[in-house]
Amino acid sequence: MTDTSSPAPALATRPVAPHQLAWLRHELADWTSEGIIGEEQAARISARYHSEHHARVSVGRVLLYLGGGFVGVGLIWLVAANLDELSPLTRFAAVAALWLAFLVGGEALAARHASPPLVGAARLLAALGAGAVIFQAAQSLQVPAYEPRLIGLWAVGAFIHAYLTRAHMPFLVGVVTGVTWWFMQPLWDAQDGTTVVVLLGAGGVLAAALAVLHDGWIDGFAWTWRTVAGGMALAALFVAAIPDAGSDGLTWSTWLVVAVAVAAAATVVAVVVRRSAGILEPLGAIAVLLTATSLSLWSTGTDTTAVDGADWAHAAISVVAYVLLAVALVALGTVRDHQALTWMAMVGLVVFTTFQSFAVFAPIVTGAWLFVVLGTVFLGTGFLFDRARRELVQALDPADTATTSKGTDR
Known part of the structure; x- marks a missing residue:
């Protein structure tokens, strides 16, 4: 008697990142040892995925x-x-x-x-x-x-x-x-520091609004727009914090008005269409735009040999604003699983703090003490970043508390 049954079709495998595949296999081994699933089921689940590491590189x-x-x-x-x-x-x-x-x-x-x-x-x-x-x-x-x-x-x-x-x-x-x-x-039409700051800030607003609009539609495009928004926001505050960067004031031109209007229109569309917590991203970018523009228009002079109270206040507010932005981007990167934002925020904060230390504080805190102060700032900021990241991860997924606490010193 001839066996007319056809062989079971092979299941198509899905590509995943190597670390995800390693995590899955580790979990499957744990589930098997605890009797949650059988070895045959674990093998069938594992066979549905393959590493895409080689395809990427x-x-x-x-x-x-x-x-x-x-x-x-x-x-x-x-x-x-x-x-x-x-x-x-x-x-x-x-x-x-x-x-x-x-x-x-x-x-x-x-x-x-x-x-x-x-x-x-x-x-x-x-x-x-x-x-x-x-x-x-x-x-x-x-x-x-x-x-x-x-x-x-x-x-x-x-x-x-x-x-x-x-x-x-x-x-x-x-x-x-x-x-x-x-x-x-x-x-x-007009070349001045404040125009650059406004363009950077408005660009961050536009990109953030576009990222929110693309979420759930074209996620790959949303990832890129969110990266552009984070980079422009960091750059806007960086340029605005340069002493006397906007000494020439702000010259409004037709295209500058158009740029700001387009960013505002995109934000309104995002708020109307999405109506979710995602609208906090373009609204936060607007706060960065307003803060950066105000700092740029705050002229304190360029004489590094005579640092007065206004210089200290400008530098202190700039540092606080930049740290708040960096923390916000780290939080956003954690929530959105967007590691690029997290790294951009940390690298940007290091570069910004170093620049501010040598450009503003160096005339007062000189020599080896400057590096001691700078290192202390980095250690304190790093501790706060790590603490905030752990608490955010715990808040997002309390079940991962034990897992998150393991190996964090590596």
């Missing part, structure tokens, strides 16, 4: 992305070189054809479920090629290549590509070019 992936980046930059460079041997129409047609080939090729590869690194490289080429098309068209129309609006158009094109395809590489190109335009366009 594969040489092939790195080379594909590097190759795509070099080719894309090379195309823009060729446009900048003017290609005098070709007519403007021929140059534009050649660059546009290459861009269309990369764009269509990348989406064709994605439709055929090709290797993700290969698809990402093709999409990166398309996003960079869009910039080459824009600069070539501008060159043909006798528009100067250094105009900020060309960067803005490039960012818009990259974002459209990214959101239509949910692709990360065009999105990263859009973020880089968009942030570049965010500063280039307003500073084209």
Whole structure:
């Protein structure tokens, strides 16, 4: 009698980070030893996952992305070189054809479920090629290549590509070019320290609002927007704390007003759409913007040989504000499981405290004592950071109290 039963289909495995897989196997061993599950069940659960460590750091992936980046930059460079041997129409047609080939090729590869690194490289080429098309068209129309609006158009094109395809590489190109335009366009009209502070603060507000709007929609994009928001907030307070950074006052221009209005509009949309605790992120960014702008407009002078009470007050308030921001970012990074925010906050605090110590306090506390004071500040801040992190983790998951307390001195 012939056995007509078909073999059970193999289950597709899911890639997870190596430390997550190690944790799962450790827990499975504990559950098996305690009789919660059987050995066969533990083996079946473990077989559903595999480590994605090698896929993340594969040489092939790195080379594909590097190759795509070099080719894309090379195309823009060729446009900048003017290609005098070709007519403007021929140059534009050649660059546009290459861009269309990369764009269509990348989406064709994605439709055929090709290797993700290969698809990402093709999409990166398309996003960079869009910039080459824009600069070539501008060159043909006798528009100067250094105009900020060309960067803005490039960012818009990259974002459209990214959101239509949910692709990360065009999105990263859009973020880089968009942030570049965010500063280039307003500073084209007025260059002063307070304008930079306002742009950094307003950029943090906009990015925070976009991160909240992307939560649950495109989580990968939300992660990037949240990183940009944290970086801009830290940079805004850093620049604002520089003594006499805004001595020239604030010059309002049309584009600066537009930047602030866009950030405000994004915050309103986030508050209306989300109606959750996530709206605290853009609201906190607004507090950073107001604090940084006030510190920048507070002129205390630049004479480091005569530090008076105003200098001490400006420095002290700046340090307190920066520490509060760093603690808030650490808390946000813990809640959102966003380690990049935590590391940015800690590194930013070290750099900021060091800069403030040598720029403001060095004329008073000199020599070896400066390092003693600075080291004491770092030790105290580190203790507070670690204590706050433990208490936050315990508050989020009380069942993890025993686990969190183990190995924290490693």
